[in-house]
Amino acid sequence: MNFRIAVIPGDGIGPEIVTEAMKVLDRVGAVYGHTFTYKKLLMGGASIDVHGVPLTEETLAEAKNSDSVLLGAVGGNVGNSRWYDGAPETRPEAGLLGIRKGLELFANIRPAWLYKELADACPLKKEIVGDGFDMVIMRELTGGLYFGERHTRVENGVRRATDTLVYDENEIRRIAVKAFEIAGKRSGKLISVDKANVLDSSRLWRAVVDETAKEYPDVAVSHMLVDNCAMQLVLNPGQFDVVLTENMFGDILSDEASEITGSIGMLPSASLGETKLGLYEPSHGSAPDIAGKDIANPIATILSAAMMLRYSFDLDEEADAVEAAVQMVLTEGFRTGDIYSEGCRKVGTREMGGLIADRIHR
């Protein structure tokens, strides 16, 4: 089959890690008889440099027109780059928020599990990790604080900045439905995370999650406050299966979850809406501190490509083959610097991508 993929390398390490994911997809194509056709698009700082804006209408239209989107990451040094000189809507991250909103990708799926081979890279004590963990963070992606009205004004000589956090019940219900469906196919346990002791938006969140739960009697739902959740993730990560939460809480908690898998370079993500068109990207950012050095871990992006095969193209066997290839290179002891431990063989971005591609077989 032929699939058209919009590829957005973005900034920083984005181009390096996306190249490795395409290498792996090409190998999947060769082994399984598919053709992946790539259309490279600019977004973020790379688009600002050429077009003066982080996301053009043309890029959004091309993305809408494709079968799915593969993204590296966008952004530069926030305190130290001319990309951040203007208003929020002119900055690289506005491109990312714009494409998520423009494609109506409200459900961000971020799985985090610990490979037993990476137990030494996990910063938690062995007795805390126990037999490991395997969770999925379901993060609402097109509402909340990142999409609310914001402004900075000077009032009575004092600078005052405002951000607003708004959710309506329909936005909460549609992500809750997706989370309950995934929980039903896993262990049947869902923890919804909010700040209902303070925020009105969280009280509505909790009410809608409880209403939705009535449609899913086989799923056990409980609620946890976000500050406690941040603590429980490092105290007893094995208690989590499906975690459902709003946009900013999910952004923060998924970075925390990624680090206990060994590195933020391991955590993939899929952003989905109501159609098959999805956007697949690692959970991490553009890591300008390590860009261009061939040291970034491409595994999160490669596993995101596997999610694309599964969710957008229904190619489950091919997705399994990519995940098995990642497992193989880890078992054989290959590591990028971020997940390196003694006795392993350190490899760069390109070598890691090539090793994974070489291990894809039917």
Ligand SMILES: NC(=O)C1=CN([C@@H]2O[C@H](COP(=O)(O)OP(=O)(O)OC[C@H]3O[C@@H](n4cnc5c(N)ncnc54)[C@H](O)[C@@H]3O)[C@@H](O)[C@H]2O)C=CC1
């Ligand atoms: N989805 C996206 O495009 C995202 C973009 N960003 C943007 O990225 C830029 C940098 O943000 P940071 O806060 O530094 O977060 P970051 O995730 O880019 O980096 C945090 C730390 O993790 C390391 N790291 C990240 N990915 C890695 C990988 N694949 N392999 C090895 N190490 C890796 C970095 O070197 C850095 O030390 C900012 O402009 C930010 O706005 C941040 C998060 C998501």
Ligand SMILES: CC(C)CC(=O)C(=O)O
């Ligand atoms: C622009 C940010 C919301 C990106 C980010 O940190 C993320 O999606 O994880």
Ligand SMILES: [Mg+2]
């Ligand atoms: Mg983030």
